[in-house]
Amino acid sequence: MxxxxxxxxxxxxxxxxxxxxxxxxxxxxxxxxxxxxxxxxxxxxxxxxxxxxxxxxxxxxxxxxxxxxxxxxxxxxxxxxxxxxxxxxxxxxxxxxxxxxxxxxxxxxxxxxxxxxxxxxxxxxxHELLARLGPEPLTDEFTANYLFNCSRGRKQAIKTFIMDNHVVVGVGNIYANEALFKAGINPKRQAGKVSKARYQQLVPLIKQTLQEAIAQGGTTLRDFTNVDGSPGYFAQQLMVYGRGGKRCMQCQSELKEIRLGQRSTVYCTQCQR
Missing domain, CATH: 3.20.190.10 (MutM-like, N-terminal)
Incomplete structure (x- = not known):
């Protein structure tokens, strides 16, 4: 998608x-x-x-x-x-x-x-499709304080939390995997138990990951090509998504793949806590 x-x-x-x-x-x-x-x-x-x-x-x-x-x-x-x-x-x-x-x-x-x-x-x-959406991730509205405050009392996994369009829009599966890896956060950790300091690390990394993908033309997916017919190239830089069972690029441990919210989730048990 x-x-x-x-x-x-x-x-x-x-x-x-x-x-x-x-x-x-x-x-x-x-x-x-x-x-x-x-x-x-x-x-x-x-x-x-x-x-x-x-x-x-x-x-x-x-x-x-x-x-x-x-x-x-x-x-x-x-x-x-x-x-x-x-x-x-x-x-x-x-x-x-x-x-x-x-x-x-x-x-x-x-x-x-x-x-x-x-x-x-x-x-x-x-409009009914837009009225309940959260802030855009690349705007000043999306901050660590905002995300931390939204997370209080939330028992859901941090990965499904940041993928919730009522919390913030557009952090899809690929980019949630990548940002959480960069921030060293286990995707299964309860959102309400992630500290403000860790949200202060995570939010800039979400923004950076999305900005890099846009700059490079989007992620190459089976069903997506750009308007001019050329594929995106961001997939060449993915560190965890689609790499379950392969070696972590940071510590060489085997990356683990699970299902969270019915979506493929890949993470490093050593680098992400």
Whole structure:
């Protein structure tokens, strides 16, 4: 599944090609996505795209008439191509612009989404998909004090705690594994028993791990390629994720792989306490 860095890379990839351009048509070739694509998305036709923003893993395409909410789901990919380009299998949605380019959503598993929010009725952050989300991890709102205070009394594992989108958005499985390893924190430790000092170590490492992934084009996943078709390269630097049974890069102990919150979790029993 594309995680926050992959979605941010997609945003950075498409924005220069479509921002400030007039939307001339929206073609829905298959409306059967995670939620049926509503007819209301047509309200942005003949509107100029003001900006492409990201909130958690949602891309927000803002116009004066309202905002399109786009989610890549499990396998979604975005491409900006000439309108004359032959459709590929699973190209479910096209947003055409005045300069003859189209933004296409290709989604084999159809877990993605395209929705419409009327900002004249309520601000975009009030939308039911966005209203209860935690802060963005790369903003000043996400601090060690904030995370420490949220964790008090929490018995859940620290890994599932930092992956909770109500606590902080976008710290997906790959990046939770990596940040906890760098901070030397056992992913099974109860969040409420992690000290403030350790949260002061962890938060900057979460930010650093995400920033490095974005800078390098996102993590290479089986179902993800960048807008220009090139894969990300961050996977080459993963220290624990996907390396269960291999040697720890720090101490040479064998890395242990378990399941936490139904997700693969890899850690070093020697380096992480």
């Amino acid at each position: 594309p995680e926050l860095p992959e979605v941010e890379v997609s945003r950075l990839g498409i924005s220069p090609h479509i921002e400030n351009k007039l939307i001339t048509a929206i073609r829905v070739h298959d409306a059967r996505l995670r939620w049926p694509v509503p007819e209301a998305v047509q309200q942005v036709t003949q509107q100029r795209l003001i900006s492409v923003k990201r909130r958690a893993k949602y891309l927000l395409l803002e116009t004066a008439a309202g905002t399109l909410i786009l989610h890549l789901g499990m396998s979604g990919k975005l491409r900006v191509v000439p309108a004359s380009t032959t459709l590929k299998k699973h190209d479910h949605i096209e947003i055409e612009f005045e300069h003859g380019q189209v933004l296409r959503l290709n989604d084999p598993r159809r877990f993605g989404a395209l929705l419409f929010h009327d900002q004249s009725q309520s601000p975009i952050n009030a």
